[in-house]
Amino acid sequence: MSSSRSRVTTLARHEYRAAVRSRALVSLLLILAVVTLVSIYIAATAYRSALADYEAYVSAAQAGGVQLVAPSPLRLLSLLRGAIEYIEIIGAIIAITLGYLTVSRERANRTLPLLRSRPVTTGELAAGSALGALGIISTLVVATGAVALLCLGIIGGSWATPYEVFKMVLVGIASVVYMFAFYSLGALVTARTKIAANGLLICLGIWLVVVLILPQIGDTLDADNQIPGGLFSAIGVDKAQETEILTHFGTYEFIRTGIEELSFAKHYERFAFAMSDVQDKYQGFTLSQLAREKWHDIVWMFVYASALGFGLWRGFRRQPAISQGVKS
Amino acid sequence: MADPAVEMRGVSHRYTSDPVLRDIDLTIEQGEVFGFLGHNGAGKTTAVNILTTLLVPSAGTARVCGYDVVADRRKVTECIGYLPSDVRLYDHMTATENLEFFAKLSGVSDPRKAAAGTLDYLGSSDLGPLRMSTFSTGMRQRIGIAQAIVHQPRVLFLDEPTSGLDPTGVRQLRETISRLNGELGMTVFMNTHLLSEVARVCSTIGVLNHGELIYKDSMAKTTERFPNEASLEDIYERMESRPA
Numbered sequence: 001m002s003s004s005r006s007r008v009t010t011l012a013r014h015e016y017r018a019a020v021r022s023r024a025l026v027s028l029l030l031i032l033a034v035v036t037l038v039s040i041y042i043a044a045t046a047y048r049s050a051l052a053d054y055e056a057y058v059s060a061a062q063a064g065g066v067q068l069v070a071p072s073p074l075r076l077l078s079l080l081r082g083a084i085e086y087i088e089i090i091g092a093i094i095a096i097t098l099g100y101l102t103v104s105r106e107r108a109n110r111t112l113p114l115l116r117s118r119p120v121t122t123g124e125l126a127a128g129s130a131l132g133a134l135g136i137i138s139t140l141v142v143a144t145g146a147v148a149l150l151c152l153g154i155i156g157g158s159w160a161t162p163y164e165v166f167k168m169v170l171v172g173i174a175s176v177v178y179m180f181a182f183y184s185l186g187a188l189v190t191a192r193t194k195i196a197a198n199g200l201l202i203c204l205g206i207w208l209v210v211v212l213i214l215p216q217i218g219d220t221l222d223a224d225n226q227i228p229g230g231l232f233s234a235i236g237v238d239k240a241q242e243t244e245i246l247t248h249f250g251t252y253e254f255i256r257t258g259i260e261e262l263s264f265a266k267h268y269e270r271f272a273f274a275m276s277d278v279q280d281k282y283q284g285f286t287l288s289q290l291a292r293e294k295w296h297d298i299v300w301m302f303v304y305a306s307a308l309g310f311g312l313w314r315g316f317r318r319q320p321a322i323s324q325g326v327k328s
Numbered sequence: 329m330a331d332p333a334v335e336m337r338g339v340s341h342r343y344t345s346d347p348v349l350r351d352i353d354l355t356i357e358q359g360e361v362f363g364f365l366g367h368n369g370a371g372k373t374t375a376v377n378i379l380t381t382l383l384v385p386s387a388g389t390a391r392v393c394g395y396d397v398v399a400d401r402r403k404v405t406e407c408i409g410y411l412p413s414d415v416r417l418y419d420h421m422t423a424t425e426n427l428e429f430f431a432k433l434s435g436v437s438d439p440r441k442a443a444a445g446t447l448d449y450l451g452s453s454d455l456g457p458l459r460m461s462t463f464s465t466g467m468r469q470r471i472g473i474a475q476a477i478v479h480q481p482r483v484l485f486l487d488e489p490t491s492g493l494d495p496t497g498v499r500q501l502r503e504t505i506s507r508l509n510g511e512l513g514m515t516v517f518m519n520t521h522l523l524s525e526v527a528r529v530c531s532t533i534g535v536l537n538h539g540e541l542i543y544k545d546s547m548a549k550t551t552e553r554f555p556n557e558a559s560l561e562d563i564y565e566r567m568e569s570r571p572a
Binding site for chain 1: 412415419421434
C-alpha cells in the first residue's frame with residue numbers, strides 16, 4: 001500500500017471511529033433506526049393482512065371455478081416509503097451533523113496544526129475525512145436496507161425477489177449519494193465559518209428550505225394534489241383531458257416544477273419512490289424504462305453531490321491550520 | 329559538515345500591516361537545546377509556526393534538517409516533532425490510540441510498538457488505556473510530548489511546553505528534554521517564558537524583542553558575558569531594556 005493511500009485510510013478510520021464515538025451522532029442514528037423500524041413494521045403488518053385477504057380472494061375465486069383472477073395490487077417495495085422519507089429528512093440531518101463534527105472536532109481539540117505538522121497533504125486530509133464519512137453513511141444505509149429486507153420477509157410474509165433487491169440496492173446508492181451531499185454541505189459551511197456552531201445553524205436553515213419548504217411549495221401549487229385521489233379524477237376528467245387542460249397552464253407548471261427541481265431532496269425522493277413502486281404509474285416498469293423516466297433526477301442528484309463534494313475538497317485544501325499572514 | 333538543524337535567513341512575517349518577525353537570521357546546529365525567549369507577542373510562536381510548515385513566511389527562507397519549509401514541506405514534516413501550546417489531542421480516544429494515529433500518519437511501520445515504547449520511555453505506560461477526556465493538564469502534556477516524539481524526529485519543536493504545569497510537571501518536562509537530547513540526540517527548539525528552566529536545560533538561547541532577534545549565544549558564553557547578573561532573569565531584563 002502506498003504511503004499516501006495508507007495515510008488516507010488512517011484518516012478515514014479515524015473519522016469513522018470519531019463518528020461512532022460521538023454521543024450526538026449515535027443518538028441521531030438511534031432515532032433514525034427506531035422510526036424506520038417502526039415505519040417498516042407497521043407497513044409490513046398491514047401488508048401481511050392485505051396479502052391474506054388477497055390469498056383468500058384467490059382461493060375463493062378458484063373454488064368457485066373462476067378462471068381469471070385479478071392480479072395482486074400489493075407492491076412489496078412500497079412498504080419502504082416511510083424509510084425513504086426518514087432518510088430524506090433525518091438522514092440529511094445526520095449527514096449535516098457528521099460534516100459539522102468533522103470540522104468542529106479538529107477545532108475544539110486544536111489538532112489541525114498537529115495533523116498539518118505531519119507529512120499529510122490537505123488533499124489527503126479531505127479525502128480521508130470524506131472516505132470515513134462515506135463509510136459511516138454506507139454502514140447506516142446497508143444496515144437499514146438489511147433490516148428492511150428481513151422485516152418485509154418475516155413480518156410482511158413476502159420475501160423480495162432478486163429484481164426487487166436490485167432496485168433496493170439502487171435506492172441505497174442514491175441514499176448514500178444524497179447523504180454524502182449533505183455531509184459535504186455540513187463540513188464545507190462549518191469550515192468556512194469562524195464559529196463552528198454558526199455553520200451548523202446555516203446548514204440546518206438550508207436543510208429546512210431544501211428538504212421541507214421547497215418540496216412543500218411544489219406540492220401545494222400542484223392542483224391535482226389538493227384532493228385525495230387527485231382533483232381531475234374527482235371531477236371526472238380523464239388523462240387526455242387533463243393533459244389538454246394543463247397545456248393552458250404551461251408557465252405555471254414550469255414555475256411549479258422549477259421550484260421543486262431546486263430541491264435536491266425532491267430529486268432523491270422522486271427517484272427512490274419510482275424504484276420502490278411507491279407511485280402507481282411506475283408499477284411494472286423495467287429498469288430501462290425507469291431510467292428513461294428518471295434520468296434527469298439521477299443527473300441532478302449527481303450534479304448536486306459532485307458540486308458539494310468538489311466544494312468540500314477545495315474548502316479543505318484552502319483551510320489553513322492557523323491564520324496565515326501577508327506576503328511582502 | 330552536516331546541515332544545521334534549523335536555519336532562518338531574512339525571515340519576516342506580518343499578519344496585517346505590522347510585522348511580527350523582522351529579518352530573522354538564525355542558525356541552530358544539530359544536537360543543541362535552543363531556548364527561544366521573548367515577551368508575549370514577540371513573535372516566538374510565529375517563528376515556530378513557520379519552522380513547522382504551518383505558516384508561509386512573508387519574506388525570507390527557512391530550512392529545517394536541510395530542507396526548505398515551503399518547497400520541501402513533506403521532507404520537513406518527516407523529520408520534525410511538534411508540541412503546540414495548550415495541546416488537547418482527541419478526547420474520544422485513549423492515549424495509546426492517539427499515539428498510534430499520529431505514528432501511522434508519520435509512516436511508522438509498527439505504530440502499536442512505537443506508541444507502547446514511547447509511553448514506556450516517558451514513564452507514562454499507565455496512561456495508555458485511558459481516555460484523554462479524563463486527563464489533567466500535566467497528563468495531557470506528557471501525552472502531547474509522546475505524540476511529538478513517537479516517530480523519533482530529528483528536531484523537536486516545543487511551544488510554551490511548561491504553560492499550565494505545576495512545579496513537578498515542569499521538573500519532569502526538564503528531565504524529559506534532557507534525556508531526549510542526551511540519549512536520542514534530538515535537537516530541541518523551545519519557546520518558553522520560564523527562564524529558570526532555560527538556564528537549566530538549554531545549551532543555546534535566543535532573545536526575540538518585538539519581532540527582532542536581539543541576542544543569540546550559548547548559555548556558557550551568556551553567563552560569561554553578563555558576570556554581574558545573578559540570574560537569567562536579570563540578563564533577560566537587561567537585554568530587553570537595551571534599545572533595538
